[in-house]
Amino acid sequence: MNLALWLNTVWMWKCAGEARAFFRASRHVAQAQADVLVQILHRGRATDFGRAHGFCHIHGPRDYQQHVPLSCYEDYAASVRRIAAGETGILTADPVELLEPTSGTTQGEKLIPCTGSLRRQFQRAVAVWVYDLFRHRPALRHGRAYWSISPALGPRRYSSAGIPIGFEDDAAYLGAVDRFALSRLVAVPSAIACLDDMETFRYCTLLRLLATSDLTLISVWNPTFLTVLLGPLENWHERLCFDLAHGQLSAPVPLPPSLAHRLALRDPDRAAKLAAVFRSGLSWPEKLQRLWPRLALISCWGDAAAARSLPVLRGLFPDVEIQPKGLLATEGCVSFPLLGRAAPALAVRSHFFEFQESQSRNDRSACRLAHELDLGGRYFVVLTTAGGLYRYQLRDEVEVVGFENECPLLRFLGKADLISDLVGEKLAEPHVRAVLDRLFAEHDLTPPFAMVVPINDRPPHYRLYLQAQAQDRDFTWPGFEADLEAGLQENPYYRYAIRLGQLARIDVEVLDPLGEPGWLIYERACMARGQRAGNIKPAALDPGLGWAEAFGSRRGRSVFVNRS
Numbered sequence: 001m002n003l004a005l006w007l008n009t010v011w012m013w014k015c016a017g018e019a020r021a022f023f024r025a026s027r028h029v030a031q032a033q034a035d036v037l038v039q040i041l042h043r044g045r046a047t048d049f050g051r052a053h054g055f056c057h058i059h060g061p062r063d064y065q066q067h068v069p070l071s072c073y074e075d076y077a078a079s080v081r082r083i084a085a086g087e088t089g090i091l092t093a094d095p096v097e098l099l100e101p102t103s104g105t106t107q108g109e110k111l112i113p114c115t116g117s118l119r120r121q122f123q124r125a126v127a128v129w130v131y132d133l134f135r136h137r138p139a140l141r142h143g144r145a146y147w148s149i150s151p152a153l154g155p156r157r158y159s160s161a162g163i164p165i166g167f168e169d170d171a172a173y174l175g176a177v178d179r180f181a182l183s184r185l186v187a188v189p190s191a192i193a194c195l196d197d198m199e200t201f202r203y204c205t206l207l208r209l210l211a212t213s214d215l216t217l218i219s220v221w222n223p224t225f226l227t228v229l230l231g232p233l234e235n236w237h238e239r240l241c242f243d244l245a246h247g248q249l250s251a252p253v254p255l256p257p258s259l260a261h262r263l264a265l266r267d268p269d270r271a272a273k274l275a276a277v278f279r280s281g282l283s284w285p286e287k288l289q290r291l292w293p294r295l296a297l298i299s300c301w302g303d304a305a306a307a308r309s310l311p312v313l314r315g316l317f318p319d320v321e322i323q324p325k326g327l328l329a330t331e332g333c334v335s336f337p338l339l340g341r342a343a344p345a346l347a348v349r350s351h352f353f354e355f356q357e358s359q360s361r362n363d364r365s366a367c368r369l370a371h372e373l374d375l376g377g378r379y380f381v382v383l384t385t386a387g388g389l390y391r392y393q394l395r396d397e398v399e400v401v402g403f404e405n406e407c408p409l410l411r412f413l414g415k416a417d418l419i420s421d422l423v424g425e426k427l428a429e430p431h432v433r434a435v436l437d438r439l440f441a442e443h444d445l446t447p448p449f450a451m452v453v454p455i456n457d458r459p460p461h462y463r464l465y466l467q468a469q470a471q472d473r474d475f476t477w478p479g480f481e482a483d484l485e486a487g488l489q490e491n492p493y494y495r496y497a498i499r500l501g502q503l504a505r506i507d508v509e510v511l512d513p514l515g516e517p518g519w520l521i522y523e524r525a526c527m528a529r530g531q532r533a534g535n536i537k538p539a540a541l542d543p544g545l546g547w548a549e550a551f552g553s554r555r556g557r558s559v560f561v562n563r564s
Helices: 003-025 029-044 048-052 061-067 077-084 116-136 138-142 176-185 190-194 198-210 223-230 233-246 257-263 268-279 284-291 304-316 429-442 478-488 492-500 518-528 547-554
Strands: 096-103 109-115 144-147 215-219 297-300 321-324 352-357 367-369 378-384 392-404 407-415 449-455 461-467 507-511 555-560
Touching (some): 003 176, 029 061, 077 096, 077 109, 109 116, 116 176, 138 215, 190 198, 190 257, 198 223, 198 233, 198 257, 233 268, 297 304, 304 429, 429 449, 449 518, 449 547, 461 547
Parallel strands (some): 461 507
Antiparallel strands (some): 096 109, 352 367, 352 378, 378 392, 392 407, 449 461, 507 555
8 A cells, every 4th residue: 555545545534534423414404403512602601792692591592592692803803802902701711723714795804713622623524524535436546636835925913912813734733643645645735835926936836746647636726727827837847857857946036045945845757757757748637637636526516606617627537537516614624525416515513604595694683594494595694703703794605405314415506795896886706607608608708817896987887808729719798798888787776877867877998918918917806905815816806906907918808898
Protein backbone atom coordinates (compact mmCIF):
# COMPACT_ATOMS: atom_id res chain seq x y z
CA MET A 1 0.00 0.00 0.00
CA ASN A 2 1.50 3.36 -1.03
CA LEU A 3 1.66 6.25 1.44
CA ALA A 4 -1.23 8.21 -0.13
CA LEU A 5 -3.54 5.20 -0.09
CA TRP A 6 -2.62 4.37 3.49
CA LEU A 7 -3.10 7.92 4.81
CA ASN A 8 -6.33 8.50 2.89
CA THR A 9 -7.74 5.21 4.12
CA VAL A 10 -6.83 6.01 7.73
CA TRP A 11 -8.47 9.42 7.29
CA MET A 12 -11.59 7.82 5.84
CA TRP A 13 -12.02 5.39 8.74
CA LYS A 14 -11.32 8.16 11.25
CA CYS A 15 -14.35 9.95 9.74
CA ALA A 16 -16.56 6.84 9.76
CA GLY A 17 -17.89 7.35 13.30
CA GLU A 18 -19.20 10.83 12.51
CA ALA A 19 -20.74 9.53 9.27
CA ARG A 20 -22.63 6.84 11.19
CA ALA A 21 -23.77 9.45 13.73
CA PHE A 22 -25.06 11.69 10.95
CA PHE A 23 -27.09 8.96 9.27
CA ARG A 24 -28.62 8.01 12.64
CA ALA A 25 -29.47 11.67 13.23
CA SER A 26 -31.01 11.91 9.74
CA ARG A 27 -33.75 9.55 10.94
CA HIS A 28 -34.55 11.70 14.00
CA VAL A 29 -33.91 15.28 12.89
CA ALA A 30 -36.07 16.99 15.54
CA GLN A 31 -34.24 15.25 18.38
CA ALA A 32 -30.81 15.75 16.80
CA GLN A 33 -31.41 19.48 16.41
CA ALA A 34 -32.79 19.81 19.95
CA ASP A 35 -29.64 18.11 21.27
CA VAL A 36 -27.40 20.55 19.37
CA LEU A 37 -29.33 23.52 20.77
CA VAL A 38 -29.12 22.19 24.35
CA GLN A 39 -25.33 21.85 24.04
CA ILE A 40 -24.94 25.40 22.72
CA LEU A 41 -27.19 26.95 25.37
CA HIS A 42 -25.56 25.00 28.18
CA ARG A 43 -22.09 26.24 27.22
CA GLY A 44 -23.35 29.80 26.73
CA ARG A 45 -25.51 30.31 29.80
CA ALA A 46 -22.78 32.07 31.83
CA THR A 47 -21.87 34.50 29.03
CA ASP A 48 -23.07 38.08 28.88
CA PHE A 49 -25.38 37.15 26.03
CA GLY A 50 -26.67 34.03 27.81
CA ARG A 51 -27.49 35.89 30.99
CA ALA A 52 -29.18 38.74 29.11
CA HIS A 53 -31.45 36.29 27.26
CA GLY A 54 -32.19 33.86 30.07
CA PHE A 55 -30.48 30.75 28.69
CA CYS A 56 -30.95 29.05 32.07
CA HIS A 57 -34.73 29.25 31.61
CA ILE A 58 -34.93 27.95 28.04
CA HIS A 59 -36.22 24.38 27.74
CA GLY A 60 -36.47 23.70 24.02
CA PRO A 61 -36.49 25.15 20.51
CA ARG A 62 -39.84 26.92 20.78
CA ASP A 63 -38.88 28.41 24.14
CA TYR A 64 -35.60 29.55 22.57
CA GLN A 65 -37.49 31.35 19.80
CA GLN A 66 -39.51 33.24 22.39
CA HIS A 67 -36.51 34.33 24.45
CA VAL A 68 -34.04 35.26 21.70
CA PRO A 69 -34.82 37.60 18.79
CA LEU A 70 -33.60 37.15 15.24
CA SER A 71 -30.27 38.86 14.68
CA CYS A 72 -27.90 40.22 12.04
CA TYR A 73 -24.24 41.13 12.20
CA GLU A 74 -24.91 44.69 13.34
CA ASP A 75 -26.37 43.23 16.55
CA TYR A 76 -22.96 41.69 17.33
CA ALA A 77 -20.65 44.47 16.16
CA ALA A 78 -20.20 46.01 19.63
CA SER A 79 -19.60 42.59 21.19
CA VAL A 80 -17.01 41.73 18.55
CA ARG A 81 -15.19 44.98 19.29
CA ARG A 82 -15.06 44.02 22.98
CA ILE A 83 -13.77 40.56 22.07
CA ALA A 84 -11.13 42.08 19.79
CA ALA A 85 -10.05 44.27 22.71
CA GLY A 86 -9.48 41.18 24.86
CA GLU A 87 -12.70 40.80 26.89
CA THR A 88 -13.91 37.24 27.51
CA GLY A 89 -17.24 35.59 28.22
CA ILE A 90 -19.11 37.97 25.93
CA LEU A 91 -20.77 35.64 23.41
CA THR A 92 -19.13 32.29 24.24
CA ALA A 93 -17.55 30.65 27.26
CA ASP A 94 -14.86 29.22 24.98
CA PRO A 95 -11.98 31.59 24.24
CA VAL A 96 -12.06 33.19 20.80
CA GLU A 97 -9.11 31.73 18.88
CA LEU A 98 -9.31 34.11 15.96
CA LEU A 99 -11.56 36.55 14.14
CA GLU A 100 -12.30 35.41 10.59
CA PRO A 101 -12.98 38.26 8.13
CA THR A 102 -15.75 38.02 5.60
CA SER A 103 -17.44 40.56 3.35
CA GLY A 104 -20.42 42.51 4.57
CA THR A 105 -23.41 43.88 2.71
CA THR A 106 -23.72 47.14 4.63
CA GLN A 107 -20.07 47.43 5.59
CA GLY A 108 -16.76 46.40 4.04
CA GLU A 109 -15.68 43.71 6.50
CA LYS A 110 -17.29 41.59 9.18
CA LEU A 111 -15.19 39.76 11.79
CA ILE A 112 -16.68 36.42 12.85
CA PRO A 113 -15.46 34.97 16.18
CA CYS A 114 -14.08 31.44 15.87
CA THR A 115 -13.84 29.11 18.87
CA GLY A 116 -12.69 25.54 19.29
CA SER A 117 -16.32 24.42 19.60
CA LEU A 118 -17.27 26.15 16.35
CA ARG A 119 -14.34 24.51 14.60
CA ARG A 120 -15.53 21.10 15.82
CA GLN A 121 -19.00 21.85 14.45
CA PHE A 122 -17.44 22.46 11.02
CA GLN A 123 -15.41 19.27 11.34
CA ARG A 124 -18.52 17.16 11.90
CA ALA A 125 -19.84 18.10 8.46
CA VAL A 126 -16.46 17.78 6.75
CA ALA A 127 -16.00 14.29 8.20
CA VAL A 128 -19.24 12.98 6.70
CA TRP A 129 -18.34 14.42 3.30
CA VAL A 130 -14.81 12.97 3.35
CA TYR A 131 -16.04 9.52 4.41
CA ASP A 132 -18.76 9.45 1.76
CA LEU A 133 -16.34 10.62 -0.92
CA PHE A 134 -13.52 8.20 -0.16
CA ARG A 135 -15.85 5.28 0.54
CA HIS A 136 -17.74 5.52 -2.75
CA ARG A 137 -14.93 6.85 -4.97
CA PRO A 138 -11.97 4.65 -3.87
CA ALA A 139 -9.79 5.90 -6.74
CA LEU A 140 -9.50 9.21 -4.87
CA ARG A 141 -7.59 7.49 -2.07
CA HIS A 142 -4.78 6.39 -4.37
CA GLY A 143 -3.23 9.81 -4.88
CA ARG A 144 -2.76 13.34 -3.64
CA ALA A 145 -5.16 16.27 -3.72
CA TYR A 146 -5.18 20.00 -4.28
CA TRP A 147 -7.13 21.70 -1.52
CA SER A 148 -7.84 25.35 -2.28
CA ILE A 149 -5.42 27.80 -0.71
CA SER A 150 -6.38 31.45 -0.36
CA PRO A 151 -3.46 33.87 -0.80
CA ALA A 152 -3.07 36.23 2.13
CA LEU A 153 -2.14 39.21 -0.10
CA GLY A 154 -1.05 41.18 2.92
CA PRO A 155 0.67 40.93 6.31
CA ARG A 156 -0.79 38.85 9.13
CA ARG A 157 -3.23 40.95 11.14
CA TYR A 158 -4.10 40.94 14.84
CA SER A 159 -6.66 42.71 16.98
CA SER A 160 -5.59 45.22 19.63
CA ALA A 161 -5.52 42.32 22.13
CA GLY A 162 -3.41 40.13 19.86
CA ILE A 163 -6.19 37.87 18.52
CA PRO A 164 -5.27 36.68 14.99
CA ILE A 165 -7.50 37.96 12.19
CA GLY A 166 -7.98 35.27 9.55
CA PHE A 167 -6.85 31.66 9.20
CA GLU A 168 -3.31 31.06 8.01
CA ASP A 169 -4.70 28.57 5.49
CA ASP A 170 -8.03 26.96 4.65
CA ALA A 171 -7.07 23.63 6.29
CA ALA A 172 -7.36 25.36 9.69
CA TYR A 173 -11.05 24.34 9.65
CA LEU A 174 -9.92 20.71 9.98
CA GLY A 175 -8.95 18.68 13.04
CA ALA A 176 -5.42 17.72 14.05
CA VAL A 177 -5.57 14.23 12.48
CA ASP A 178 -7.03 15.63 9.27
CA ARG A 179 -4.34 18.31 9.05
CA PHE A 180 -1.62 15.71 9.69
CA ALA A 181 -2.91 13.61 6.80
CA LEU A 182 -3.29 16.63 4.54
CA SER A 183 0.23 17.86 5.24
CA ARG A 184 1.50 14.67 3.60
CA LEU A 185 -1.16 14.43 0.92
CA VAL A 186 -1.43 17.92 -0.50
CA ALA A 187 -0.07 18.73 -3.92
CA VAL A 188 0.38 22.40 -3.00
CA PRO A 189 1.89 23.29 0.42
CA SER A 190 0.24 25.87 2.65
CA ALA A 191 3.39 28.03 2.53
CA ILE A 192 2.14 29.32 -0.82
CA ALA A 193 -0.62 31.18 1.03
CA CYS A 194 1.94 33.68 2.34
CA LEU A 195 2.77 34.95 -1.16
CA ASP A 196 1.55 38.53 -1.55
CA ASP A 197 1.59 38.75 -5.37
CA MET A 198 -1.27 37.02 -7.20
CA GLU A 199 0.71 36.13 -10.34
CA THR A 200 3.51 34.65 -8.22
CA PHE A 201 0.92 32.76 -6.19
CA ARG A 202 -0.51 31.26 -9.38
CA TYR A 203 2.92 30.44 -10.81
CA CYS A 204 4.03 28.57 -7.68
CA THR A 205 0.70 26.77 -7.45
CA LEU A 206 0.96 25.61 -11.08
CA LEU A 207 4.54 24.44 -10.57
CA ARG A 208 3.46 22.26 -7.67
CA LEU A 209 0.40 20.94 -9.49
CA LEU A 210 2.42 20.05 -12.59
CA ALA A 211 4.86 18.16 -10.41
CA THR A 212 2.02 16.02 -8.99
CA SER A 213 1.61 13.04 -11.31
CA ASP A 214 -0.75 11.25 -8.91
CA LEU A 215 -3.28 14.09 -8.53
CA THR A 216 -6.72 12.50 -7.93
CA LEU A 217 -8.83 15.26 -6.33
CA ILE A 218 -9.16 19.02 -6.74
CA SER A 219 -11.19 20.94 -4.15
CA VAL A 220 -11.67 24.65 -4.83
CA TRP A 221 -14.45 27.06 -3.94
CA ASN A 222 -15.23 28.86 -7.15
CA PRO A 223 -15.01 26.97 -10.46
CA THR A 224 -13.56 30.11 -12.06
CA PHE A 225 -10.71 30.01 -9.53
CA LEU A 226 -9.52 26.84 -11.26
CA THR A 227 -10.10 28.00 -14.84
CA VAL A 228 -8.27 31.29 -14.16
CA LEU A 229 -5.47 29.40 -12.41
CA LEU A 230 -4.95 27.19 -15.47
CA GLY A 231 -5.19 30.07 -17.97
CA PRO A 232 -1.49 31.12 -17.89
CA LEU A 233 -0.29 27.56 -18.60
CA GLU A 234 -0.22 28.25 -22.33
CA ASN A 235 2.27 31.10 -21.81
CA TRP A 236 4.15 29.75 -18.81
CA HIS A 237 4.56 26.04 -19.57
CA GLU A 238 8.09 26.27 -20.99
CA ARG A 239 9.35 28.22 -17.98
CA LEU A 240 7.50 25.92 -15.58
CA CYS A 241 8.99 22.80 -17.18
CA PHE A 242 12.46 24.36 -17.08
CA ASP A 243 12.09 25.19 -13.38
CA LEU A 244 10.90 21.67 -12.59
CA ALA A 245 13.77 20.14 -14.53
CA HIS A 246 16.41 22.26 -12.78
CA GLY A 247 14.91 22.64 -9.30
CA GLN A 248 14.56 26.39 -9.43
CA LEU A 249 11.76 28.94 -9.22
CA SER A 250 11.43 31.69 -11.85
CA ALA A 251 8.36 33.34 -10.33
CA PRO A 252 7.03 36.64 -11.78
CA VAL A 253 8.16 38.37 -8.56
CA PRO A 254 11.41 36.99 -7.08
CA LEU A 255 11.00 35.27 -3.73
CA PRO A 256 13.32 35.32 -0.71
CA PRO A 257 15.88 32.52 -1.18
CA SER A 258 14.65 30.54 1.82
CA LEU A 259 11.05 30.53 0.58
CA ALA A 260 12.07 29.80 -3.01
CA HIS A 261 14.07 26.82 -1.76
CA ARG A 262 11.03 25.50 0.14
CA LEU A 263 8.70 25.81 -2.85
CA ALA A 264 10.99 24.65 -5.68
CA LEU A 265 11.05 21.03 -6.85
CA ARG A 266 13.44 19.09 -9.08
CA ASP A 267 12.07 16.24 -11.21
CA PRO A 268 13.74 16.09 -14.66
CA ASP A 269 11.81 13.00 -15.78
CA ARG A 270 8.45 14.53 -14.94
CA ALA A 271 9.48 17.81 -16.59
CA ALA A 272 10.39 15.98 -19.82
CA LYS A 273 7.03 14.21 -19.90
CA LEU A 274 5.18 17.48 -19.32
CA ALA A 275 7.13 19.25 -22.05
CA ALA A 276 6.21 16.49 -24.51
CA VAL A 277 2.53 16.89 -23.66
CA PHE A 278 2.65 20.66 -24.16
CA ARG A 279 4.45 20.26 -27.52
CA SER A 280 1.91 17.75 -28.79
CA GLY A 281 -0.88 18.67 -31.17
CA LEU A 282 -3.54 17.51 -28.73
CA SER A 283 -6.50 19.67 -27.79
CA TRP A 284 -6.26 21.54 -24.50
CA PRO A 285 -8.65 19.14 -22.65
CA GLU A 286 -6.60 16.21 -23.95
CA LYS A 287 -3.41 17.83 -22.70
CA LEU A 288 -4.93 18.37 -19.25
CA GLN A 289 -5.95 14.71 -19.18
CA ARG A 290 -2.35 13.70 -19.98
CA LEU A 291 -0.98 16.05 -17.33
CA TRP A 292 -3.16 14.52 -14.60
CA PRO A 293 -4.36 11.12 -15.84
CA ARG A 294 -5.58 10.01 -12.41
CA LEU A 295 -7.69 13.08 -11.66
CA ALA A 296 -11.11 11.67 -10.79
CA LEU A 297 -13.15 14.41 -9.12
CA ILE A 298 -13.35 18.20 -8.83
CA SER A 299 -15.25 19.68 -5.89
CA CYS A 300 -16.47 23.27 -6.33
CA TRP A 301 -19.51 25.51 -6.01
CA GLY A 302 -22.17 24.56 -8.51
CA ASP A 303 -25.37 26.38 -7.55
CA ALA A 304 -26.78 29.87 -8.12
CA ALA A 305 -24.44 32.16 -10.09
CA ALA A 306 -21.56 29.63 -9.87
CA ALA A 307 -23.52 27.24 -12.09
CA ARG A 308 -22.80 29.52 -15.05
CA SER A 309 -19.09 28.71 -14.78
CA LEU A 310 -19.48 24.93 -14.78
CA PRO A 311 -19.77 24.44 -18.58
CA VAL A 312 -16.30 25.94 -19.07
CA LEU A 313 -14.87 23.67 -16.38
CA ARG A 314 -16.59 20.61 -17.85
CA GLY A 315 -15.18 21.54 -21.25
CA LEU A 316 -11.66 21.47 -19.81
CA PHE A 317 -12.19 18.21 -17.90
CA PRO A 318 -14.86 16.28 -19.82
CA ASP A 319 -14.02 12.93 -18.20
CA VAL A 320 -13.69 14.17 -14.60
CA GLU A 321 -16.62 14.02 -12.18
CA ILE A 322 -17.62 17.43 -10.80
CA GLN A 323 -19.33 17.45 -7.41
CA PRO A 324 -21.02 20.71 -6.32
CA LYS A 325 -20.14 21.75 -2.79
CA GLY A 326 -22.62 22.37 -0.04
CA LEU A 327 -23.42 25.75 1.48
CA LEU A 328 -20.48 26.79 3.64
CA ALA A 329 -20.17 30.30 5.06
CA THR A 330 -17.64 31.86 7.40
CA GLU A 331 -20.39 31.97 10.02
CA GLY A 332 -21.24 28.27 9.76
CA CYS A 333 -21.67 25.14 7.67
CA VAL A 334 -25.23 24.77 6.39
CA SER A 335 -24.94 21.69 4.16
CA PHE A 336 -22.48 19.23 2.66
CA PRO A 337 -22.68 17.04 -0.46
CA LEU A 338 -23.37 13.31 -0.53
CA LEU A 339 -22.76 11.35 -3.71
CA GLY A 340 -25.89 10.34 -5.57
CA ARG A 341 -28.21 12.79 -3.79
CA ALA A 342 -30.21 15.53 -5.49
CA ALA A 343 -28.58 18.25 -3.39
CA PRO A 344 -26.36 18.67 -0.30
CA ALA A 345 -27.71 17.52 3.07
CA LEU A 346 -28.43 19.85 5.97
CA ALA A 347 -25.63 19.59 8.57
CA VAL A 348 -28.06 18.62 11.35
CA ARG A 349 -25.29 17.71 13.83
CA SER A 350 -23.30 20.92 13.33
CA HIS A 351 -25.49 23.91 14.24
CA PHE A 352 -29.09 24.62 15.24
CA PHE A 353 -31.08 25.74 12.20
CA GLU A 354 -34.28 27.65 11.59
CA PHE A 355 -35.81 28.61 8.28
CA GLN A 356 -37.80 31.72 7.39
CA GLU A 357 -40.29 31.27 4.60
CA SER A 358 -39.23 33.39 1.64
CA GLN A 359 -42.47 35.30 1.39
CA SER A 360 -42.51 36.35 5.06
CA ARG A 361 -38.89 36.65 6.17
CA ASN A 362 -39.58 39.56 8.56
CA ASP A 363 -42.17 37.60 10.54
CA ARG A 364 -40.50 35.82 13.48
CA SER A 365 -43.41 33.41 13.81
CA ALA A 366 -42.72 32.15 10.29
CA CYS A 367 -39.46 30.43 11.33
CA ARG A 368 -39.71 26.69 10.86
CA LEU A 369 -37.49 24.03 12.36
CA ALA A 370 -35.47 21.61 10.25
CA HIS A 371 -37.97 18.75 10.55
CA GLU A 372 -40.85 21.02 9.46
CA LEU A 373 -39.67 21.91 5.96
CA ASP A 374 -41.77 21.12 2.89
CA LEU A 375 -40.56 19.58 -0.34
CA GLY A 376 -40.21 22.41 -2.83
CA GLY A 377 -40.25 25.04 -0.09
CA ARG A 378 -37.93 28.05 -0.34
CA TYR A 379 -36.45 29.42 2.86
CA PHE A 380 -33.88 31.82 4.30
CA VAL A 381 -31.39 30.19 6.65
CA VAL A 382 -31.14 31.20 10.32
CA LEU A 383 -28.43 29.56 12.41
CA THR A 384 -27.21 29.30 15.98
CA THR A 385 -23.59 28.24 16.40
CA ALA A 386 -21.01 27.51 19.08
CA GLY A 387 -19.16 30.58 17.83
CA GLY A 388 -21.58 32.96 19.52
CA LEU A 389 -24.10 33.72 16.78
CA TYR A 390 -27.67 33.22 18.01
CA ARG A 391 -30.64 33.10 15.60
CA TYR A 392 -28.36 34.73 13.06
CA GLN A 393 -29.94 35.54 9.71
CA LEU A 394 -27.43 34.22 7.21
CA ARG A 395 -29.49 35.71 4.32
CA ASP A 396 -28.89 32.70 2.08
CA GLU A 397 -31.92 31.33 0.27
CA VAL A 398 -32.30 27.58 -0.18
CA GLU A 399 -34.85 25.23 -1.75
CA VAL A 400 -35.77 21.79 -0.38
CA VAL A 401 -35.37 19.34 -3.27
CA GLY A 402 -35.56 16.05 -1.34
CA PHE A 403 -34.76 14.27 1.89
CA GLU A 404 -32.16 11.85 3.24
CA ASN A 405 -34.48 9.97 5.60
CA GLU A 406 -35.85 13.04 7.46
CA CYS A 407 -32.89 15.31 6.71
CA PRO A 408 -33.63 18.04 4.11
CA LEU A 409 -31.55 18.19 0.95
CA LEU A 410 -31.00 21.86 0.13
CA ARG A 411 -30.14 23.62 -3.11
CA PHE A 412 -28.56 27.04 -2.67
CA LEU A 413 -30.49 29.72 -4.59
CA GLY A 414 -28.49 32.85 -3.77
CA LYS A 415 -27.94 35.69 -1.33
CA ALA A 416 -31.17 37.31 -0.26
CA ASP A 417 -29.62 40.64 0.67
CA LEU A 418 -27.72 41.46 -2.52
CA ILE A 419 -30.01 44.37 -3.38
CA SER A 420 -29.12 47.51 -5.29
CA ASP A 421 -31.23 50.55 -4.57
CA LEU A 422 -30.08 53.71 -6.39
CA VAL A 423 -33.46 55.47 -6.45
CA GLY A 424 -35.83 53.04 -4.70
CA GLU A 425 -35.86 50.34 -7.42
CA LYS A 426 -34.70 47.55 -5.03
CA LEU A 427 -33.15 45.40 -7.75
CA ALA A 428 -32.41 41.99 -6.16
CA GLU A 429 -29.72 39.49 -7.13
CA PRO A 430 -32.02 36.44 -7.37
CA HIS A 431 -34.25 38.27 -9.87
CA VAL A 432 -31.30 39.52 -11.93
CA ARG A 433 -29.79 36.04 -11.99
CA ALA A 434 -33.09 34.48 -13.09
CA VAL A 435 -33.39 37.01 -15.93
CA LEU A 436 -29.82 36.38 -17.12
CA ASP A 437 -30.15 32.60 -16.92
CA ARG A 438 -33.35 32.75 -18.94
CA LEU A 439 -31.86 35.02 -21.59
CA PHE A 440 -28.66 33.01 -21.92
CA ALA A 441 -30.72 29.87 -22.50
CA GLU A 442 -32.99 31.61 -25.03
CA HIS A 443 -30.07 33.13 -26.95
CA ASP A 444 -27.82 30.05 -26.68
CA LEU A 445 -25.06 31.92 -24.84
CA THR A 446 -22.67 30.46 -22.27
CA PRO A 447 -20.65 33.47 -21.07
CA PRO A 448 -17.93 32.63 -18.53
CA PHE A 449 -18.58 35.93 -16.76
CA ALA A 450 -21.66 38.14 -16.46
CA MET A 451 -22.45 40.67 -13.76
CA VAL A 452 -24.86 43.60 -13.47
CA VAL A 453 -23.60 46.63 -11.53
CA PRO A 454 -24.94 50.11 -10.71
CA ILE A 455 -23.40 53.08 -12.52
CA ASN A 456 -23.78 56.32 -10.57
CA ASP A 457 -24.06 58.57 -13.64
CA ARG A 458 -26.51 61.33 -14.58
CA PRO A 459 -29.00 59.79 -14.70
CA PRO A 460 -27.87 56.65 -12.85
CA HIS A 461 -28.36 53.30 -14.56
CA TYR A 462 -27.20 49.70 -14.56
CA ARG A 463 -24.60 48.01 -16.72
CA LEU A 464 -24.11 44.38 -17.62
CA TYR A 465 -20.45 43.42 -17.96
CA LEU A 466 -20.43 40.29 -20.06
CA GLN A 467 -17.50 38.29 -21.34
CA ALA A 468 -18.78 36.22 -24.23
CA GLN A 469 -16.82 33.37 -25.75
CA ALA A 470 -14.80 33.83 -28.93
CA GLN A 471 -17.43 32.09 -31.05
CA ASP A 472 -19.99 34.70 -29.97
CA ARG A 473 -18.15 37.62 -31.62
CA ASP A 474 -20.76 37.86 -34.38
CA PHE A 475 -23.74 37.51 -32.05
CA THR A 476 -26.59 39.93 -32.82
CA TRP A 477 -27.03 41.87 -29.59
CA PRO A 478 -30.09 44.16 -30.07
CA GLY A 479 -32.64 41.44 -29.32
CA PHE A 480 -30.73 40.36 -26.24
CA GLU A 481 -30.47 43.95 -25.00
CA ALA A 482 -34.19 44.55 -25.36
CA ASP A 483 -35.01 41.27 -23.60
CA LEU A 484 -32.66 42.15 -20.75
CA GLU A 485 -34.32 45.49 -20.15
CA ALA A 486 -37.76 43.87 -20.33
CA GLY A 487 -36.68 41.25 -17.80
CA LEU A 488 -35.48 43.86 -15.32
CA GLN A 489 -38.73 45.77 -15.76
CA GLU A 490 -40.56 42.77 -14.32
CA ASN A 491 -39.60 44.48 -11.07
CA PRO A 492 -42.36 47.15 -10.76
CA TYR A 493 -40.14 49.57 -8.79
CA TYR A 494 -37.43 49.40 -11.45
CA ARG A 495 -40.05 49.87 -14.21
CA TYR A 496 -41.51 52.89 -12.40
CA ALA A 497 -38.06 54.48 -11.97
CA ILE A 498 -37.37 54.03 -15.71
CA ARG A 499 -40.68 55.62 -16.64
CA LEU A 500 -40.08 58.60 -14.31
CA GLY A 501 -36.61 59.09 -15.75
CA GLN A 502 -34.95 58.46 -12.38
CA LEU A 503 -33.01 55.64 -14.02
CA ALA A 504 -31.74 55.31 -17.55
CA ARG A 505 -32.07 51.92 -19.20
CA ILE A 506 -29.39 49.34 -18.74
CA ASP A 507 -26.37 49.30 -21.02
CA VAL A 508 -24.28 46.27 -21.93
CA GLU A 509 -20.52 46.23 -22.17
CA VAL A 510 -18.97 43.18 -23.81
CA LEU A 511 -15.48 42.38 -22.54
CA ASP A 512 -12.90 41.10 -24.98
CA PRO A 513 -13.29 37.28 -25.04
CA LEU A 514 -9.53 36.95 -25.58
CA GLY A 515 -8.62 39.53 -22.95
CA GLU A 516 -8.18 39.26 -19.21
CA PRO A 517 -10.91 37.07 -17.67
CA GLY A 518 -13.73 39.10 -16.17
CA TRP A 519 -13.70 36.96 -13.06
CA LEU A 520 -10.02 37.80 -12.51
CA ILE A 521 -10.79 41.53 -12.65
CA TYR A 522 -13.67 41.07 -10.21
CA GLU A 523 -11.58 38.90 -7.88
CA ARG A 524 -8.72 41.39 -7.81
CA ALA A 525 -11.07 44.27 -6.95
CA CYS A 526 -12.73 42.27 -4.16
CA MET A 527 -9.38 41.32 -2.63
CA ALA A 528 -8.29 44.95 -2.77
CA ARG A 529 -11.29 45.59 -0.52
CA GLY A 530 -10.04 43.03 1.99
CA GLN A 531 -11.89 39.86 0.95
CA ARG A 532 -10.17 36.46 0.92
CA ALA A 533 -10.21 34.59 -2.38
CA GLY A 534 -12.16 31.70 -0.83
CA ASN A 535 -14.89 34.07 0.34
CA ILE A 536 -15.52 35.70 -3.04
CA LYS A 537 -18.68 34.18 -4.42
CA PRO A 538 -19.99 34.62 -7.97
CA ALA A 539 -23.00 36.91 -8.18
CA ALA A 540 -25.22 38.13 -10.99
CA LEU A 541 -25.55 41.53 -9.28
CA ASP A 542 -22.99 43.43 -7.24
CA PRO A 543 -24.51 46.54 -5.59
CA GLY A 544 -21.14 48.20 -5.01
CA LEU A 545 -19.88 51.18 -6.96
CA GLY A 546 -16.59 51.67 -8.74
CA TRP A 547 -16.87 48.84 -11.27
CA ALA A 548 -16.63 51.18 -14.26
CA GLU A 549 -13.09 52.03 -13.15
CA ALA A 550 -12.20 48.37 -12.54
CA PHE A 551 -13.42 47.21 -15.96
CA GLY A 552 -12.85 50.40 -17.93
CA SER A 553 -9.65 49.45 -19.74
CA ARG A 554 -10.70 45.91 -20.63
CA ARG A 555 -13.48 46.67 -23.08
CA GLY A 556 -13.96 44.58 -26.16
CA ARG A 557 -16.91 46.48 -27.59
CA SER A 558 -19.85 48.33 -26.08
CA VAL A 559 -23.46 47.98 -27.04
CA PHE A 560 -26.21 50.05 -25.56
CA VAL A 561 -29.91 49.65 -25.11
CA ASN A 562 -31.87 52.47 -26.72
CA ARG A 563 -32.58 54.88 -23.87
CA SER A 564 -35.25 56.88 -25.63
